[in-house]
Every structure is written in C-alpha cells, then in structure tokens.
Amino acid sequence: MTGCTGGPGTPRGGTSQTGTTPSFQPGAEGVGDPYFPGYGNGGYDVSSYHLRVRYDPATDRLTGDATITATATEDLSRFNLDLTGLTVTSVRVDGVDAEEEHDDAELIITPADGLVRGAEFTVDVGYEGVPSPVTSPDLGVGGFIATDDGGIALGQPESASTWFPVNDHPVDKATYDIEITVPEGLTALSNGVPGGNRTADGWTTWRWSERTPMASYLTTVVIGDYRVTTGTHAGKPLVTAIAASLPEGGGAEASIARTGEIADFLATRFGPYPFEAYGGVVVAEEEIRYALETQSRPVYGPTFFRSGPNDWVVAHELAHQWFGNSVSIQRWSDLWLNEGFASYAEWLWEEHDGGNTAQRNFETEYARTDWSSPTLDPGRAGLFGRAVYKRGALTVHALRLAMGDDVFFRFLRTWTAEKRDGNVTTADLITVAERVSGRPLRPLFDAWLSGTTPPAIPGG
Numbered sequence: 001m002t003g004c005t006g007g008p009g010t011p012r013g014g015t016s017q018t019g020t021t022p023s024f025q026p027g028a029e030g031v032g033d034p035y036f037p038g039y040g041n042g043g044y045d046v047s048s049y050h051l052r053v054r055y056d057p058a059t060d061r062l063t064g065d066a067t068i069t070a071t072a073t074e075d076l077s078r079f080n081l082d083l084t085g086l087t088v089t090s091v092r093v094d095g096v097d098a099e100e101e102h103d104d105a106e107l108i109i110t111p112a113d114g115l116v117r118g119a120e121f122t123v124d125v126g127y128e129g130v131p132s133p134v135t136s137p138d139l140g141v142g143g144f145i146a147t148d149d150g151g152i153a154l155g156q157p158e159s160a161s162t163w164f165p166v167n168d169h170p171v172d173k174a175t176y177d178i179e180i181t182v183p184e185g186l187t188a189l190s191n192g193v194p195g196g197n198r199t200a201d202g203w204t205t206w207r208w209s210e211r212t213p214m215a216s217y218l219t220t221v222v223i224g225d226y227r228v229t230t231g232t233h234a235g236k237p238l239v240t241a242i243a244a245s246l247p248e249g250g251g252a253e254a255s256i257a258r259t260g261e262i263a264d265f266l267a268t269r270f271g272p273y274p275f276e277a278y279g280g281v282v283v284a285e286e287e288i289r290y291a292l293e294t295q296s297r298p299v300y301g302p303t304f305f306r307s308g309p310n311d312w313v314v315a316h317e318l319a320h321q322w323f324g325n326s327v328s329i330q331r332w333s334d335l336w337l338n339e340g341f342a343s344y345a346e347w348l349w350e351e352h353d354g355g356n357t358a359q360r361n362f363e364t365e366y367a368r369t370d371w372s373s374p375t376l377d378p379g380r381a382g383l384f385g386r387a388v389y390k391r392g393a394l395t396v397h398a399l400r401l402a403m404g405d406d407v408f409f410r411f412l413r414t415w416t417a418e419k420r421d422g423n424v425t426t427a428d429l430i431t432v433a434e435r436v437s438g439r440p441l442r443p444l445f446d447a448w449l450s451g452t453t454p455p456a457i458p459g460g
C-alpha cells in the first residue's frame with residue numbers, strides 16, 4: 001500500500017519524524033519468533049504497564065483495567081495486543097475511544113488517528129471474564145489457574161495474556177505497576193517492591209511495582225491464604241510467602257528462608273543482584289509441578305519441599321534473576337542461555353554449600369548425556385528438556401574448563417553487566433566469551449551445543 005491507507009483518519013502532527021508523509025500500516029500480529037509466530041506484536045515498544053485487577057474467588061471472575069504506555073516504531077494504522085479469552089469492554093488510545101476486534105488470542109486495536117512512528121501513546125483496556133489457563137501438549141499448563149480460595153497466574157512461555165492485554169514476548173520488556181483487589185482476608189502477591197495494601201468495603205487492594213524492565217512471562221499474581229514475611233535484605237525489600245496450608249516450620253519455609261544467603265552467594269559469582277526486591281512464594285497446589293523464576297519473587301510448587309528442604313531449586317530460580325530475567329533471550333530457541341546457566345548455578349551452590357563439586361556433577365552428567373538432542377534450537381517440544389537444562393550446564397562447565405576460573409568468572413560478570421536489561425542471542429554470548437578470553441571459542445560452542453557425539457573435554 002502507498003500513500004494514506006484511508007482507514008484511520010489524519011495523522012497526529014501530519015508528518016512522521018522522518019519528514020515524509022506517513023503511510024499507515026497495520027502492525028504485525030507477532031514479533032517473528034519461529035517457535036511461536038503469534039507471540040508478541042510488531043510496530044510498537046511498550047515502556048510500562050499499569051494493571052488494576054479485581055478477582056473474586058467465589059465466582060472466578062476477573063475485572064481488569066490496563067494502562068499501557070508504548071512508542072510506535074512504525075507508522076501504525078492499527079496494532080495488536082495479546083489477550084487470551086476474556087471480554088474487552090472498552091479501548092481508548094490517548095484517551096479517545098478506539099475500535100477493537102478480539103479473536104481468541106489477538107486483540108486488534110484501530111485508533112481513531114494513525115500513530116506516527118516515534119510517538120508515545122497510551123492504551124487503556126477495560127476487560128473482564130473468567131480467565132482460563134492455556135494448555136499445550138508440549139509445554140504444559142500456563143496462565144491463570146483458579147484455586148480453591150484464590151488464583152495463580154504463572155507460566156512459561158506464555159501466561160500473561162490470560163490475565164491482561166500484553167505484548168507477550170520477552171523482546172518487549174517493560175516496567176509494571178500491579179494493583180490486585182481481592183476479598184478482605186486474602187493475600188495478593190506479585191513482582192517487585194511492595195506498595196502496601198488498603199481495605200475498603202470488604203475488599204483489599206495490594207500494590208506491587210517492578211521498576212526494572214521485565215519480560216511478560218515473568219509476571220505473576222498469587223492470590224490466597226498465605227503466611228507472609230516482610231523484611232529487608234541488603235537494603236532492599238524481601239517478601240516471602242508460604243501457603244497457609246503447608247506445615248509451619250517445614251521444608252518450604254526452611255528453604256525459602258535461605259533466599260538472601262543464596263542470592264548473595266550468586267552475586268559473588270555473577271555480579272550485583274539486578275533487581276530492587278527479593279522474595280519467593282511457595283504455593284500449595286499440587287498441579288504446579290514446577291518453580292518459575294518470576295521476577296524478583298520466584299514461585300515454587302509444593303512438591304520440591306515434600307521430603308524436606310530443597311535449596312538447589314532456590315539457587316536455580318535465583319540464578320535466573322541474572323540469566324533470563326535481567327539478561328533475556330531474543331528468541332525462545334536460545335532458552336539454554338537461561339536454563340543452562342541456572343542449572344549450572346545449582347552445581348556452584350552445591351559445591352559452596354559443602355556438597356559435590358561442580359566438576360563432579362559435570363562428570364556424572366557428561367556420562368549420562370544423550371548427545372543426539374541439541375541444546376541450541378531444541379525445537380518447540382524440546383524447550384524444557386534435558387538438553388536445554390543439563391547439556392546446557394555441561395556447556396557452561398566446558399567453557400569454564402577452557403577459560404580457567406579467573407577468566408570464566410570475569411566473563412560471567414562482564415556478560416551480566418554489559419547485557420543487563422537487554423535481550424541476547426547465543427551469537428552475542430560467543431562474541432563476549434571470545435573477547436574476554438582472547439580465544440576462538442566457536443568450535444567449542446558448536447560441539448557442546450549442537451554436536452551429536454560426546455565432545456572432547458577441554459584440558460581432559
């Protein structure tokens with residue numbers, strides 16, 4: 001299409017920042033991730049979400065109001081947000097009613113005026129309904145799960161779009177202010193710094209804010225009956241919560257109590273802790289069989305602590321605060337950049353805490369690895385498989401053996417500092433590793449990430 005698209009009226013300001021007459025086009029309905037073509041959207045970049053959500057566990061109904069501040073990266077006639085299920089009741093762009101069309105997962109918004117590239121705009125979306133989780137055969141359950149007395153929003157690679165309209169891909173990180181209103185007596189937890197709570201007319205509103213850019217899959221909401229501990233660690237808020245139905249003084253409590261200590265240890269290896277708050281939430285629902293590194297406050301399923309304390313899972317989720325959350329992937333096929341390093345952190349922690357050495361864990365894992373599955377680009381169905389986690393950790397240790405400890409840990413701190421709040425690829429990692437070490441490392445990465453036979457152990 002050339003010239004004015006006709007659809008949306010005149011551009012605000014008349015000409016684009018390039019000085020030419022804008023040709024308004026629809027934004028793409030995905031960011032172009034080969035594994036998940038529908039995730040995220042093109043044509044704009046979100047800087048902040050302000051979410052006000054009310055949830056009533058008696059009816060499972062959620063009522064939401066999202067204010068999204070974004071900048072157009074193209075001259076847009078319309079654009080999409082991801083919203084799965086739920087009913088949209090109103091959409092305004094820069095305070096003016098906009099047209100909307102909502103199919104199952106895409107909310108298509110046509111503003112009254114085209115959006116000029118470079119212009120900041122705000123979108124207000126009112127929505128409501130009974131949220132439902134998303135299940136996929138290869139990825140498991142994600143999204144908003146109603147529980148007996150509350151609800152939990154959690155999942156990777158998707159979950160956010162089941163409870164708010166979002167540009168749902170890690171390339172578009174943003175800050176968040178989250179207000180959750182629940183019946184008085186229940187707790188509502190989320191990411192970042194606590195902003196307190198207020199009760200009126202039998203409803204309590206809990207406020208949370210995450211001021212460091214966050215990928216959408218790292219957002220969480222946990223509503224229910226929780227034992228909450230609020231304190232500070234290293235001068236920052238530390239909020240931990242254990243489901244009230246879990247035993248007092250049990251393994252969950254003992255493990256989560258080590259959050260500050262474990263984060264401090266990891267900081268000695270990875271560089272300064274990247275966020276403004278610390279924490280952790282242990283839920284009671286058995287169907288949450290995982291933990292997730294939700295930003296600044298991971299959520300843990302109950303099964304990890306069934307037979308006592310488990311600090312390796314805490315080390316894993318806290319390591320993600322550096323690897324995955326602060327330094328984020330650009331495409332899901334690079335997930336080993338998160339999981340390989342978080343799995344390696346388990347070995348570092350175990351060694352530090354008096355258990356097996358990382359070298360010992362490496363040897364054990366090397367011997368039982370099936371080298372036919374690739375770590376890099378594992379396929380959608382292989383995203384959360386052993387090759388990404390364990391073979392990923394083997395790759396990290398192989399790099400350490402090739403570099404030597406001093407260079408290796410300097411490389412880790414360089415990587416987390418240079419790429420802080422950014423998005424990265426495996427090629428970026430290799431570039432920094434080669435620069436810091438002064439050695440060619442591409443053959444090592446190729447063999448350990450993608451080869452189909454047992455790779456030669458450096459120095460071995």
Ligand code: TRP
Nearest residue numbers: 154155156157290291292293384
């Ligand atoms: N990233 C999580 C971890 O390594 C695991 C995970 C994958 C997960 N998909 C999930 C957790 C969905 C909760 C829900 O710790």
Ligand code: ZN
Nearest residue numbers: 316320339342
């Ligand atoms: Zn992980």
